[in-house]
Amino acid sequence: MPTAAPTAYFDRAHTDDLISYLAASPSPYHAVASATERLEKAGFRQVAETEAWDGRAGGRFVVRGGALIAWYVPEGAGPETPFRIVGAHTDSPTLRVKPRPDTGSEGWRQIAVEIYGGVPLNTWLDRDLGISGRLALRGGSTVLVHLDEPLLRVPQLAIHLDRQVNDGLKLDRQRHLTPIWGIGPVEEGALLDHVAGHAGVAASDIIGWDLMVHDVQPPSYLGRDRELLASARLDNLLSVHAGTAALSAVAAAGGGSRIPVLAAFDHEETGSESDTGAQGPLLGNVLERSVLSRGGSPEDRARALAGTICLSADMGHAVHPNYSERHEPGHHPVPNGGPILKTNVNQRYATDAIGRAVFTDACERAGVPWQNFVSNNAMPCGTTIGPITAARLGITTVDCGVAALSMHSSRELCGADDPFLLASALKGFLEG
Template sequence: MSVRQQVQNLLDFIDASPSPWHVVKTIEAQLATQTPAWERLDETAKWTLQPGGRYYVVRDDSSIVLFVQGQKPLAETGFKIIGAHTDSPGLRIKPNAASSVDGLLRLGVEIYGGPILATFTDRDLSLAGRMSYKNDQGDIASLLVKFDQPLLRLPNLAIHMNRTVNEDGLKLQKQTELPLILSALTEEQLPQAYFSALLQQQTGVAATRILSWDLAVYDTQKGAFWGAENQFYADSQLDNLSSCHAALQALLFDDMQPDTTLVCAFFDHEEIGSQSNKGADGSFLPDVLQRIALSTAEGSEDVARALAKSFMISADMAHAYQPNFPNAYDPDHKVGVNKGPVIKVNANQSYSSESVSAAMFADWCEQAEVPYQTYSHRCDMPCGSTIGPITAAKLGIRSIDVGSPMWAMHSIRESAGVLDHDYLIRVMKRFFAE
């Protein structure tokens, strides 16, 4: 597959995955086309695993762990793990969302994570996520919801009423100025009933059976290449679906029979701290790794030995240098778009990288003939974090934080370099194949 085709495949992956629940569905759909076949495991059932077998586990519809069972005992080889996250910052619809003001129906939203709120204005927005309802048998069931058409909008205030917006920046009052316009209502129409009827029309589930939802706001504009030579691309959710896609391509790239058990772990809730039953700070990955060991008759001491021999790549996007804002960067650690994956370093362990893991990743890059860069945040600015330190601490394994460089992180429309996605896939393949 060419470099451009790899990125087009990524854009298609993102556009099919407007919410964390859709991300997992898209991954499952891709696994269904693979040979040898992938088997979905149930956490409530007993697992029987075979060397070379391909398996995956889903927890609560939006986190997924995939693994290829190694040929050799875990105590001899350990695990090779790539971790990333399925969620992105944005807006989520509140439970009692619909209200009417001066004949306009609006949906109230809650801020999820740390989005750049101003980028949500004047965009063609819609809804996607999960809805729970009572089925014909009286049981609680869930299904995915996705409105394809532009459904919502957050119109900006005209400059005539906000004269200093270009000097002071657009500032939105989080409670009163973020509700999204959905429709015009007549006096007879009730806001919540109207919204429930809309969900019924989209899903086929009677409004009286709808109990709750997890609905994210997403941008309906498709991903695109840009630049005079199409050397860049833009889409929503590059942070961090680009990393999920790269890791998935590395795991699926051939029908290898590895000696080591290979794992991809994609978690929800990273953007809000990872503290949930399906987040990186929960038990999901430790549970799966322990069950892999137990199903292969490894004792508790062998599990500890396996973890001591394991390595994890925590893959999350990195801040590329933007020359319009030079004062936002450490001048000695400027990383460029289309110049290779970035090793992210922080002395206070906001990133899990340290000298040994950084050297190991640099060596894999050199073996894969991939350039690499190193990033350190300005000392006078707070540094973000990733699942890397959380997972490394929970499992006690060596880890590194890396990612492709990108612009406008946490905007509703992010940008990155075409070459970098291929670079990251190549070094991840090298990691899994070593």
């Protein structure tokens, strides 16, 4: 059964660092850059996929766009040594800039956007938005951009012009979600000129971009006792940060009896089907090359994967006090109750009895509480990279996470102690 929460966990140093990480990571590309900065401080080094790898002990990581795979080879690890993998994702639902961004009507200058992922549309109304992402330049280089200032806004229609708005707001995804950013005639190339100026590059050198909007309100503690955390992108940068902290801590202690891995994928919110998503070959390729670089064979790879376990960490639902009937009656996760073990017998989550035992053991050895989560039978259940990873690699996989309110909103809410509790459980898991 779940254990009681130790009082020592009310030290908020981990959550303070999470707040810094969230503020610095408005896009998947920034999330990866912020995580690798922490890994490099922990002694990890980047390796290129186009170069030969060596099998020496130590920490390494691979970056591809908005995805990151990091691992630590302990002294004495053989080619058949199994992996312990923490899986997460770097992307969040948002509004992304279209290829021809400059648009407008009725004397307003606007930016054309495309909806990315499962977005509760109303949560993006009347919020001050910045722009972030990456620019592809002539010559093959890329540069990150982070305009963290009130630049755009999706204005809601005044109640005087929609008297029935409180009986049910209906938003057209094409017509009603176009942000404004000024007044006057449409200026072709205006957005890229503005972004280029902030990035310190010439607009004429920009030949591609992946840009998106983000809420510029910073992450913050919330409540009388500061026991809650409010922020954008908790889903799922909270888990990426926890996995990075856990991997760094395990590496500092020598790596444990397995090879600890962090796999932070992109495009989970749109199905994971990309070269940087969990449906792609990136993780499998990295694991195979790690085995081969240590003198292994295909047989050694098969032996290593047979003993490998993945813990998929993603946000889940805390019981909502105003909609408790939407939750499964016997499973009501609460903030600061510790990480949740996510189960779905239809394989929307990958947890089974063996996985449950692995997760329980990790939490007990870390001394952290944990909770069960299962969906109401009358409600569709979301999914994660867990079942995808289990099916693609044929490895035991467990789904867990942190309970939150306002999932996929432009601003989400969780317990302020849960990030550290999750990181502690992940550390216990990676230690083997």
